[in-house]
Amino acid sequence: MGNSSSAPTSTPPPPAKTEEKKPSLQKVGIKSGKKICCCCPETKQARDACILANGEDDIDCKKLIELHKECLRSEGFTVK
Secondary structure (H helix, E strand, O other): OOOOOOOOOOOOOOOOOOOOOOOOOOOEOOOOOOEHHHOOHHHHHHHHHHHHHHOOOOHHHHHHHHHHHHHHHHOOOOOO
16 A cells, blocks of 8 residues: 655745836835824824724715825825
């Protein structure tokens, strides 16, 4: 039952790393030098509190979302 003779298999080498040019994603604000998660804490806090209390579709929350996006854009981030 176990008399088959097979050569031990070796693990193939990892694929060679190729340097791919990916589009540079901005991780730090131009003006403040902060990461996007740390920029605009006032608008972020107001936006988050509104969304938790009322949901994303609330008119006031939509305004706060846009205010936060404007703040992030003013820091140099590209926001949809």
